[in-house]
């Protein structure tokens with residue numbers, strides 16, 4: 303009897319539709335579904351990396367491992383590389399901060415999330431996986447942030463098939479309310495009543511409808527205990543309804559980008575300031591309290607959304623002028639130190655790039671930056687690739703002048 307192969311899908315969905323696979327691997331991108339499926343890293347099974355001198359590394363998951371923190375590789379050109387990996391310990395949270403290093407690690411993992419500093423990914427092999435048969439989206443509304451946090455903490459251990467647990471705070475929902483009223487492009491957004499202060503969106507990826515119904519029952523039970531509003535919950539079971547929810551979720555970052563573009567007409571020096579920090583499960587309430595307290599003290603305008611299931615919110619400061627912009631940057635630096643003290647990561651999915659290089663030093667310390675830069679210079683002796691990403695150009699240049707790695 304003929305049986306169709308199950309539909310396959312690639313779970314990584316970093317929101318930005320123009321993202322390329324190479325860029326996604328370079329940043330170890332994630333997105334909402336990383337709650338269930340992890341970031342880009344586990345889905346990458348093979349990489350070809352062009353090194354600064356044009357030689358090539360051909361890496362396949364499972365074929366080359368470090369010996370503790372020493373990694374021996376042979377290039378396609380037959381050159382033996384002996385790499386000393388930095389000695390730091392990564393936090394046990396969602397993390398895209400700096401080089402991935404651990405004892406006896408798979409060689410391929412070093413090049414995923416390296417922000418283009420070690421080589422250029424020229425070929426990439428990914429493993430697809432069986433697509434879920436039933437996908438339901440559930441938007442839950444609460445009249446306070448405390449209730450949303452408590453719901454998240456309680457629902458995580460109860461659900462077995464949650465693919466995403468996402469959050470929209472009061473600032474984010476207010477932006478949507480305004481957009482719906484003021485812009486025809488957003489007129490089809492669903493109306494929100496005044497009591498809907500914050501929202502937690504849960505996506506259920508299930509084998510069949512019976513399983514999805516059981517999960518929904520568990521979710522409803524936790525919702526009631528956490529003081530959520532059962533009557534105000536949206537459950538999207540069809541593709542049309544899910545598309546409506548997707549529009550709702552994607553409208554938030556899009557609207558914030560539009561708002562900042564408008565403000566930049568008055569002051570072109572300001573840009574959006576979006577945080578990307580994560581903490582362990584036990585510190586979710588603490589980090590949300592930190593954000594609220596310090597935002598209130600600073601008087602800055604903000605909207606927060608993102609991956610609350612991973613304790614990973616994008617808090618966006620919406621600067622009105624250059625002074626707000628500076629204050630927002632200072633606040634992020636303070637959060638980087640506090641999040642590090644909580645055992646978290648300064649970048650959980652966007653990668654450190656250039657703007658967050660200082661936060662990486664806060665997280666791992668100066669010696670770790672020197673070790674990381676030395677590792678880079680073993681592969682890229684003149685420090686040409688991804689200059690300014692992860693560590694300062696000054697540090698790199700000093701090491702090059704001292705003779706490199």
Ligand SMILES: Cc1cc2nc3c(=O)[nH]c(=O)nc-3n(C[C@H](O)[C@H](O)[C@H](O)COP(=O)(O)OP(=O)(O)OC[C@H]3O[C@@H](n4cnc5c(N)ncnc54)[C@H](O)[C@@H]3O)c2cc1C
Pocket residue numbers: 315316317318320321322323324325326328329330331332333334417418419421422423424555651652655688691
């Ligand atoms: C509106 C919006 C929403 C987003 N939401 C999310 C989200 O939810 N989750 C998430 O994880 N990310 C999110 N992102 C970030 C997004 O994931 C990254 O922008 C994207 O994955 C990077 O891919 P890219 O092709 O755009 O890379 P680029 O932006 O072109 O490059 C990113 C970095 O990777 C390096 N790089 C690019 N290609 C290669 C290559 N072939 N070899 C080596 N290095 C390379 C570049 O040098 C650069 O340092 C969002 C971005 C936007 C604009």
